[in-house]
Amino acid sequence: MSVLPQRGLLFSASASATGPKPTAPWRVRCLAVTTTRAPPASRPKPLSEAATTTSMPSTAPSFLDDPSSLKSTWSHRAWVACGCTTVFASLAKSALLAAESHSLPGPVLAGWVGYILADLGSGVYHWGIDNYGDASTPVVGAQIEAFQGHHRWPWTITRREFANNLHALARAVAFLVLPVDLLCDDAKVLGFVALFSGCIMFSQQFHAWAHGTKSRLPGAVVALQEAGILVSRAQHAAHHRTPYNNNYCIVSGAWNAFLDENKVFEALEMALFFRFGLRPRSWDEPSSEWTEDLIATASTRVDT
Numbered sequence: 001m002s003v004l005p006q007r008g009l010l011f012s013a014s015a016s017a018t019g020p021k022p023t024a025p026w027r028v029r030c031l032a033v034t035t036t037r038a039p040p041a042s043r044p045k046p047l048s049e050a051a052t053t054t055s056m057p058s059t060a061p062s063f064l065d066d067p068s069s070l071k072s073t074w075s076h077r078a079w080v081a082c083g084c085t086t087v088f089a090s091l092a093k094s095a096l097l098a099a100e101s102h103s104l105p106g107p108v109l110a111g112w113v114g115y116i117l118a119d120l121g122s123g124v125y126h127w128g129i130d131n132y133g134d135a136s137t138p139v140v141g142a143q144i145e146a147f148q149g150h151h152r153w154p155w156t157i158t159r160r161e162f163a164n165n166l167h168a169l170a171r172a173v174a175f176l177v178l179p180v181d182l183l184c185d186d187a188k189v190l191g192f193v194a195l196f197s198g199c200i201m202f203s204q205q206f207h208a209w210a211h212g213t214k215s216r217l218p219g220a221v222v223a224l225q226e227a228g229i230l231v232s233r234a235q236h237a238a239h240h241r242t243p244y245n246n247n248y249c250i251v252s253g254a255w256n257a258f259l260d261e262n263k264v265f266e267a268l269e270m271a272l273f274f275r276f277g278l279r280p281r282s283w284d285e286p287s288s289e290w291t292e293d294l295i296a297t298a299s300t301r302v303d304t
Contacts, residue, residue, distance in 0.1 A: 072163035083170030094190035107191035114195035123249030131280035
């Protein structure tokens with residue numbers, strides 16, 4: 001609303017003797033002015049704000065609904081006990097035979113070779129199940145599915161109980177090592193088998209420790225990781241970052257640098273592709289089916 005004063009002097013046609021007489025010296029006009037402003041356009045939300053208000057689809061891991069899936073059963077414990085027994089039997093028999101023959105260096109060297117090759121073996125196996133096959137693959141389908149689930153929710157491995165984490169490898173070790181224990185009398189062979197099979201069986205525990213935080217790990221484990229005897233946390237963390245095609249070895253990680261720098265697995269992938277037409281998963285863009293579920297990870301960390 002605005003008030004606009006207007007001055008207007010009106011004179012009569014004939015002037016009087018006393019001079020002109022104004023008939024309306026001031027005239028006030030009131031004008032109502034309405035101003036209409038267009039509503040402001042809706043401002044698009046920043047990406048960070050939109051990300052917090054728009055929830056992305058996330059498939060929760062099964063253990064959130066069924067925590068017992070991470071617990072050890074008596075069957076798990078029995079298989080781990082059998083696996084450990086066969087490994088210890090190989091080691092003990094090798095030591096006794098070496099003592100009888102006074103040839104300790106040979107079995108010790110064989111054991112060291114077994115430890116070194118176990119790291120290589122863990123890398124080759126890990127590369128294979130990460131890149132080929134699926135849950136329907138005979139024999140190893142369950143492990144392929146488990147490792148893909150591990151890529152989605154890598155932190156779950158730290159919550160698995162000991163026997164739950166090791167029982168599958170322990171069962172394989174028990175079946176494969178028992179005949180060697182019964183039939184072999186060579187101290188060096190037994191020493192190699194003991195260290196190789198023992199490291200393979202416990203590789204899943206080394207793997208779990210590589211996902212742990214330093215403050216929660218036993219001091220001895222941290223010392224072994226920092227000494228390079230067990231795969232370190234930093235080295236294995238690189239495996240869970242794009243392009244997801246390196247650092248496959250999970251015993252000591254000693255082979256990772258050699259295999260990655262010389263592109264050994266890339267050469268194997270090319271050979272398998274041109275010979276059999278098998279395309280590894282690492283050649284494709286990371287899929288939501290086997291990359292980390294960041295939403296579930298964040299919500300679980302908040303819960304803990």
